[in-house]
Amino acid sequence: xKRRDFLKFALSSVVLGSLPARAFAKDPSIVALSxxxxxxxxxxxxxxxxxxxxxxVKPGDVVVIKPNIGWDRxxxxxxxxxxxxxxxxxxECVKAGAKKVKVFDNTCNDPRRCYENSGIQTALxxxxxxEMKHVESERYKMTKLNGIFLKEWExxxxxxxxNVFINVPVAKHHNLTKLTLGLKNMMGIMGGNRGYLHxxxxxxxxxxSSVVKSHLVIIDATRILLNHGPQGGSLKxxxxxxxxxxxxxxxxxxxxxxxxxxxxxxxxxxxxxxxKRGLGEMNLNKIKIIKA
Amino acid sequence: xxxxxxxxxxxxxxxxxxxxxxxxxxxxxxxxxxxxKDEISIAINSFFRANPLVTASYLFAEKALTWLLLPGVLxxxxxxxxxxxxxxxxxxxxxxxxxxxxxIRKKGPIRMLQGNVKYYLLLPLLFAALFNVxxxxxxxxxxxxxxxxxxxxxxxxxxxxxxxxxxxxxxIGEKRDFIEPAYGFIRDYVLPFRETFYPLAFxxxxxxxxxxxxxxxxxxxxxxxxxxxxxxxGLLSKFxxxxxxxxxxxxxxxxxxxxxxxxxxxxxxKKEECILCMECEVKCRFHRxxxxxxxxxxxxxxxxxxxxxxRVLLGGLASxxxxxxxxxxxxxxxxxRLLRPPGAQNEAEFLKKCVRCxxxxxxxxxSALYPDYHKAGLxxxxxxxxxxxxxxxxxxxxLCGQVCPTGAIPNQPLEKKKKNIIGAAxxxxxxxxxxxxxxxxxxxxxxxxxxxxxxxTEPVEMKNFEGKTVTVKQPYIVxxxxxxxxxxxxxxxxxxxxxxxxYAKVKRKIKQ
Numbered sequence: 152x153k154r155r156d157f158l159k160f161a162l163s164s165v166v167l168g169s170l171p172a173r174a175f176a177k178d179p180s181i182v183a184l185s186x187x188x189x190x191x192x193x194x195x196x197x198x199x200x201x202x203x204x205x206x207x208v209k210p211g212d213v214v215v216i217k218p219n220i221g222w223d224r225x226x227x228x229x230x231x232x233x234x235x236x237x238x239x240x241x242x243e244c245v246k247a248g249a250k251k252v253k254v255f256d257n258t259c260n261d262p263r264r265c266y267e268n269s270g271i272q273t274a275l276x277x278x279x280x281x282e283m284k285h286v287e288s289e290r291y292k293m294t295k296l297n298g299i300f301l302k303e304w305e306x307x308x309x310x311x312x313x314n315v316f317i318n319v320p321v322a323k324h325h326n327l328t329k330l331t332l333g334l335k336n337m338m339g340i341m342g343g344n345r346g347y348l349h350x351x352x353x354x355x356x357x358x359x360s361s362v363v364k365s366h367l368v369i370i371d372a373t374r375i376l377l378n379h380g381p382q383g384g385s386l387k388x389x390x391x392x393x394x395x396x397x398x399x400x401x402x403x404x405x406x407x408x409x410x411x412x413x414x415x416x417x418x419x420x421x422x423x424x425x426x427k428r429g430l431g432e433m434n435l436n437k438i439k440i441i442k443a
Numbered sequence: 444x445x446x447x448x449x450x451x452x453x454x455x456x457x458x459x460x461x462x463x464x465x466x467x468x469x470x471x472x473x474x475x476x477x478x479x480k481d482e483i484s485i486a487i488n489s490f491f492r493a494n495p496l497v498t499a500s501y502l503f504a505e506k507a508l509t510w511l512l513l514p515g516v517l518x519x520x521x522x523x524x525x526x527x528x529x530x531x532x533x534x535x536x537x538x539x540x541x542x543x544x545x546x547i548r549k550k551g552p553i554r555m556l557q558g559n560v561k562y563y564l565l566l567p568l569l570f571a572a573l574f575n576v577x578x579x580x581x582x583x584x585x586x587x588x589x590x591x592x593x594x595x596x597x598x599x600x601x602x603x604x605x606x607x608x609x610x611x612x613x614x615i616g617e618k619r620d621f622i623e624p625a626y627g628f629i630r631d632y633v634l635p636f637r638e639t640f641y642p643l644a645f646x647x648x649x650x651x652x653x654x655x656x657x658x659x660x661x662x663x664x665x666x667x668x669x670x671x672x673x674x675x676x677g678l679l680s681k682f683x684x685x686x687x688x689x690x691x692x693x694x695x696x697x698x699x700x701x702x703x704x705x706x707x708x709x710x711x712x713k714k715e716e717c718i719l720c721m722e723c724e725v726k727c728r729f730h731r732x733x734x735x736x737x738x739x740x741x742x743x744x745x746x747x748x749x750x751x752x753x754r755v756l757l758g759g760l761a762s763x764x765x766x767x768x769x770x771x772x773x774x775x776x777x778x779x780r781l782l783r784p785p786g787a788q789n790e791a792e793f794l795k796k797c798v799r800c801x802x803x804x805x806x807x808x809x810s811a812l813y814p815d816y817h818k819a820g821l822x823x824x825x826x827x828x829x830x831x832x833x834x835x836x837x838x839x840x841x842l843c844g845q846v847c848p849t850g851a852i853p854n855q856p857l858e859k860k861k862k863n864i865i866g867a868a869x870x871x872x873x874x875x876x877x878x879x880x881x882x883x884x885x886x887x888x889x890x891x892x893x894x895x896x897x898x899x900t901e902p903v904e905m906k907n908f909e910g911k912t913v914t915v916k917q918p919y920i921v922x923x924x925x926x927x928x929x930x931x932x933x934x935x936x937x938x939x940x941x942x943x944x945x946y947a948k949v950k951r952k953i954k955q
Binding site: 268290350 | 477479609612613616617636808809837838839840876882883884885886888889890892893894895896900916934935936938
C-alpha cells in the first residue's frame, strides 16, 4: 500500500502542478443560461450566446449527441433529457452542415423501452442525416485512459471517432454523487461493468473526461429531479425550472448546475475532483454567466 | 361409373390453407416480441387458445373455463362436426412434417406404436390434469414447435446473423455502416433483439427432431400414433357427420391407400385418423371421392373407439393418478429461488394453468425468464422461472401477461402488475461492498425502479481497514415496497455472486 500511496501522491502532484497554468488562462469559462417555456428556442439561445452551432460544427462533420436516455421513463419524470432539446440540437447541427448526427446512449433499463419511452426516438424520427441506433457491444474499444482510478476502459467507438461531441445531460439528484450532470453523463459512452466505477466514481469520471472531451455541454434543466434519482418515477420529485445552460467547460457547466439544487460546486465531489484535476473552472465568481 | 376418364390433378385447398397457417404461425412467432409498443395485440398465443388439448386439460385441471380459451371450445365443436381438419388444414407442426416427409424414405410402420399408444398418452395427461397436475403442454404439438423455435432455432438464427455482422465490423470497422440499412431491416423485423441462450434448448429441439425422425417409418407417424392433440381430435371426430365417400378403397384402383398419409391402413377408412387433407379427392383419377355431410352408402368402420375399452380407460385413469403424485417431491433449497413471472402468485394455480408454451420467455424484455428443470420438481419442467442474475423484470412492462394463452400469468394493467410480488431482495453483508469492504457502491439503489425506492441507504461513519474514518452509505431493503423485480441482483457489480439476491416470498408448498 505504501508504494501505491506514494505513486498516487506523485501523480496527483503532477496533475496539480499543471493547475497554475489554468489560473493564468486569458479567457474565463463562460456559461450561457436561457430561460423560457419554448424549449427549442432556449436551446438555440444558449448555443447562440456561445457563438452559435456553426462555431462548433463544421460542414461535413460527424456529430455525436450524447443525451441521457438511461431510464425507461416518460419525459415529464425528468429522468432522461427532454426530447425537444435533443431534437433541436440535432436539427441545428444538420443546419450547420453536419454530415451525420448520431444520438445514442448505453442505457440502464431495456434500451428499446428507454429510446421509445423517453420520447427521443419519436422526436428524431424522419430527421435527415440523424440516426439513433442502439449501441452494439462489438463497438466498444478498450481505450488507454492512464487515469488515477481507471488505467483503461471500454469506450464507444462512435464517440471516439466523432468530430464533435455534444454532451447533453439532464440535471438530477443521485444518491451516490448527490447530483448527476455533465461529468456523470459520460458514463453513457462506457461499456463493461459500469457498476465497478461506483467504487471510485470521482476519479473515474475525471479519467474519462480527460480523454474524451465534450466540445459542448448543454445541461437540460427544463425540469429537474430533486430526489430518488437518477430515475425517479414520481412527479412529486420533479421541479419545472424551464432553464437550459451551455458551456464549453464541462466543470463550469456542472458547477453552475449545482445552484439549481441550492447546492454549491464544493458539495459535489465529482465536480470538485474534476476541478482539482484541471478539467475546468469550478468557482462561480470566476465563471462568466451570460443570460441569453 | 364405368367409363370414367382419368382427370388431371387439381390444386388442393387444404394444402393452401396449411401454407397460410404456417406462414401466419411464423409471422405471429416473430411478432411475439417488444416492438416499441406497450401492447402486443396479436401473438402466437392464438394457436394455443384455439387448441382443444390446451382447453381440455385446463378444464380438467381448473374445473372451470376462461373466456381466453373460447376459441378452443369452438374448435372442439367444429371438430366434432367436421373431424380432424385441424391436423390437415391448420397444424403448423403437421405442415412441417408434410414438407419433410416427402424427402424421407419409409421403412414401414413401427409395430410398437400401432394400436392404443396414443390413448395411453392422452388419457394419463387428461386424468393427471384432473388431479391438479397439468402436463399436457409437454407433449402438445404446438408447444413442442414453439419451444424448439424459441429455445433453440430462433436464438441460433439471431446469433448466426449477428456474428456475421459483428465479424464484418472486425474486418472493415465503421465502413460497415454503408450496408446498415439492409441489415437494419432484418435486425428490426426478423431477428430477436438479443440472443438468449436457454437451458433445455437441446431437449426442446431434440423432441422436434424426434418427431421428424419418426417419418422414416411411415408418413405422419407422430400424428397417427402419438400426438395427444391428434388423439383427442380423433375421439371428437367419431361424432362427426362429415364423411368421405366411398368409405373404403375401391377395388378397381386402390390408389387411395398409397396417397393417404394417415388412415388407409386397412380396406376401410379410419375416421379418427382422417385429417381431411383432401389428397384422395384431389388425386382421384375418376372423380369418385368426395367429402359430404350425407349418410354414406356401403361399408363404414363400426369399431368402438379404443378409448372406451375398459383397460385403456382404467389404465389411463390409474396412470394419470400416479403421474400426478409420483413426482411431487421438490427440494426446499430449490424452492428458495423459485421465482415465477409477475402475477403468478399461487404456485398450485400456476401448475394447473401453465401450458409450457415458452411465449413468456420469448417475449420477456430483459431475458429474465427461463424454462425450469429443477426448481419446482418435475412438474415444473419447461415452466418459466425468473433468474435475476441473468435478467430482471422490467418495471413498466407487462408483456408476459399479455401473451400468456391461458392466464397462468394474468394479464394485468401495468399499475397492478408493478405491485405484484415476485420475491423479496436481501443483502449478503459478507459480499456487499459497503459492509464487507467499507467502500461506497449502491448501484442497486440507483437502479431500484420503485419511485420511493425499495432500497435505501444510511450513511454510517466507520474506520476503514486502513484506519481512516470514512462515511459509507450502507444499503437496506424496505420490504413493504420491494416487488422482487430483481434489477438489484442483476446490476450488482460484484464479478461473481451478487451481494443482493431475490428469494421467493411465498412458501411454495403445493396445497392439494
